[in-house]
Every structure is written in structure tokens, then in C-alpha cells.
Amino acid sequence: MFFELYWQYFLSGLLLWVVVKIALSIKNRRNLVATKDVYIEYDSEEIPALPLDLKHIPLDFSKLSTEESLKNSEEFYKLLNQRRTVRHFSTQPVPKEIIYNLIKTAGTAPSGAHTEPWTYVVVSNPHMKQKIREIIEEEEEINYKKRMGKVWITDLKPLKTNWVKEYLTDAPFLILVFKQIYSFKEDGTKKIHYYNEQSVAMASGILLAAIQNAGLVSLTSTPLNCGPALRSLLERPNSEKLTLLLPVGYPADDCLVPDLHRKCLEDIMICFL
Amino acid sequence: MFFELYWQYFLSGLLLWVVVKIALSIKNRRNLVATKDVYIEYDSEEIPALPLDLKHIPLDFSKLSTEESLKNSEEFYKLLNQRRTVRHFSTQPVPKEIIYNLIKTAGTAPSGAHTEPWTYVVVSNPHMKQKIREIIEEEEEINYKKRMGKVWITDLKPLKTNWVKEYLTDAPFLILVFKQIYSFKEDGTKKIHYYNEQSVAMASGILLAAIQNAGLVSLTSTPLNCGPALRSLLERPNSEKLTLLLPVGYPADDCLVPDLHRKCLEDIMICFL
Structure with missing residues (x-):
């Protein structure tokens, strides 16, 4: 019962x-x-924060000739087509002023509702680089030994990569790109950053172009499972998430890259002319 | 019972x-x-597709002097800092060769496991542009009248935007950026494109830099709820999703932009030097 x-x-x-x-x-x-x-256009400006009397000003624009445009577009393609992901860095220093210009350039990217949801953590301090390397190598060893499985490990052999990441201490600078998931409005309530992932990745694309244009090299890495430990080390708030880690500097003298090729225009473009 | x-x-x-x-x-x-x-590094090359005897070749690299690097980084910042999102386009034509160079430049972006998960649909055909405009304006009218709510509509007033999108037929070119969620291996099985969202957004950042460098303007728009209809119109497969629509061309003579400013370096960068 x-x-x-x-x-x-x-x-x-x-x-x-x-x-x-x-x-x-x-x-x-x-x-x-x-x-x-949510209805949004990039650079469509922080809508709730905009004053009703927001000024609209004439666009500052100097038109290039068609020849200049064509020439610029060709040269920029040639420059960026030389970009390669590099895993072997020289320890040769880079003036920090160049790095600051790169970050400023990334900061010109459009963002959902003009929230500019990015934080760039620039590390050249050797002690800090060592700590970052330790965190990443510890996780990577577990990744290689336990998480990745036999097939993956076999497949990685041609690349000769493993969990030892010398570039993290060799490269003069590490740029850790954090996306801000949200921030706080003046009244203390949460402000959601719509499209923060896409906005920060677009800004990172501009950053990569700037790195190449400045004659430096990088490696677009996404450290697996290291986000929280690195966020804690670098004292970033919970509202931020690590999306990329870019070592920046010069390639080692004996730097090798895999002999890979890119898709041709016909394979990535469809036209309705 | x-x-x-x-x-x-x-x-x-x-x-x-x-x-x-x-x-x-x-x-x-x-x-x-x-x-x-999943363990991945950008440009870390298509791992399952790599031959075990993949060649590693010396990196082709010409070092710039420190002065050149610094100068380049300053000039690139100045160039990109002039970029503004533009909503009023001139109908003035742009040679298609310039657009092709822009797409080729975007195609140099790194991607997760070198999958290059992007398709660029380039539209200059007036009939097609009109159809795209109709699809977007129809959805946008519903967005404005039903989905966005009173607060949003009020907040949008300072921007003077509505669901009428002249730029979709005014701009000489529309570039619709599709991300490929997956593709198929030679044996017909699905190949998942890890990090496709982030890779395509980085490529879009490079595309925006290329557009600015070529002396053209754009609007980084993400048409709300229009993806499936546009995918169907442009005959893209189910494996692809629209992520961005960029009108590309020259600004209208009377083009106005909101008087907005960007965060300064100190607000976006943290240093450990």
C-alpha cells in the first residue's frame, strides 16, 4: 500500500x-x-545605443581610375597568394609598433550592429609565452595520445606535426584573438553581441592580410580545449572566448611548408552575368 | 478500475x-x-586526403626591411580605416576582371584542414539582381512589420533604413558568399568541413580588404530569412548556406554614412610585453 x-x-x-x-x-x-x-546588417551600428539625431555625413571617397583599380586588385591578389601558414618561426624580434598597426587594422572590420566584439591579447613576454606553451602542449599531448584516434594520428604523419609547439616560444609575438559573446550596457544589463563569431573571424581575415602586407608570417591555430586555461592565465572575463592564436614573426631560415595548392577561380566562383 | x-x-x-x-x-x-x-589547425591541410609522401618544400619568402614593414603596416591601416559600409550605390559599371581578382584574393584565405569551404556567386545580370531584390524585400517587409517589434523599428529611425533595398539593383555586382557545410569524398561519403563558418568569415574579411584596396565600396549584409529562397534561385546545393551578401561598386554621388567612430587601440588590445 x-x-x-x-x-x-x-x-x-x-x-x-x-x-x-x-x-x-x-x-x-x-x-x-x-x-x-535578428535583423542586422554589418556596420549597421549599435541600434539601441544610437541617438535619434544621429548625424549622417557625406562619405569621404576618392575614386581611383579603372586602370588603378585593376592594377591594385591584381597586386593585392599576388601579395596575398604568397601567404602560407608557417610552423617554423625565427626568434628574430619584430618592433611592437608594427604589431600595434596590425591590431589597429583588424579593428577597422565591420561588426554586427557596430559592437566591435573583439579583444586582442598581444604577448611577447618570454615567461608568459612559456606558460602559454605549457598549457597548450599539455592539452595537445592528451589530444594526440587519447582524443584523436589512430586514423588521425596516422594521417598526421605526412605533416610531421606533434604536440611540441616550438613556435609558441620562438615567435616574437603571439596574438590571441578573443570574441566577446556579450558586454554590459550602461544600466548594467547584458548586451548580446549578435554575429560575434562571424564579425571576429572577418576581423581576423583582415588581420591576416595586414600581417602578410607587413612582410610577416603567421599560423592560424585554434588550440583545442585550451580556451578556459588561457583565458584564466590572461585574465579575460567569462564573456570572452578564445577563437584564434596567431604566432607572428619571421619564418625560420630552414622553414618548410607542405607542397599544397589552392582551388582555381572556376572552382570557387559561379557567375550570373 | x-x-x-x-x-x-x-x-x-x-x-x-x-x-x-x-x-x-x-x-x-x-x-x-x-x-x-576536433583537433585542427588552419591551413593544416586536408588530413585524410594527404599522401603519406607529401612533399615539404622551402618557403618562398623575401624579407622586407623593418622600415618597409612599419611603413606598410601604417599605410594598410590608413587604407582600411577609410572603409565604410555604404548603402547608396552608383549604377556605374565595374569591369568584371576586377571582381574576379577580388574573389581570387578571398580564395587565398586559410581554412580548416585546407577544405576551402566557400562558393562565391557573382551576379551582375539585371534580371537576376531584380529577382534577388524581390526575394529580400518581401522578407524584409515582413521583418519590419512583424518580426522586429516596435522598439527596434523606433531605434532604426535614425538610420533611415527600411525594407526597400535599392542597392541590390543599383550596385553593378552582388557577391553572395556561401559556406559549404560539407562536401563528398571520392568514395561518395560525406566530408565534414570543420570550422567552415570561421574559415569563410576570415575569407570574407580578406575579400573586404581587397574591395577597399581596389577603390570600391560594399555593404556587409546578412539577409534575414532569405537564405533558402536565394539558394534555390542561384541553384546552390543543400550543403551550402548563404552567409553574406555584398553589393560591390562605387558609392552614389550623394552617399551619406552615419557619423560613427571606432574603438581606439587601447580599448581592443591587452599587452603582456
């Missing part, structure tokens, strides 16, 4: 839990739709 | 459903971790 009663209480409780769970999932789905389907 | 029995059947069924649901959610979470935590 007692058991039967308990059984029914248990089932009633379970029923209640299920109902609450379903209600919550419906609510979450609505929120998700509201978040994803 | 009958009712009591049904009640217990119902509860037993419910219990079973809950157990299955929990089991599935655990399984999904595991899959999610497996997908997110």
Missing part, C-alpha cells in the same frame, strides 16, 4: 518535471529563434 | 519516453563534443 502510494507520487512528480522540461524547451527554442533571426 | 489501469500504462509509457529522451540527449552531447573538439 505504502509502496503503491510512493510510486504514484513519484510518477506525478515525474509528470510535472516532464511538463516543466517541455515548457522550458519551447521557451528556449523561441529565444533561439529570436537570437538567430 | 479501467481508468486506473490506463493511468498506470500512461505513466509507464511516459517513464519510458523520459528514459529514451535522456539517453538521446547524452548521446547528442557526446556527438557535439566530438564535433567541436
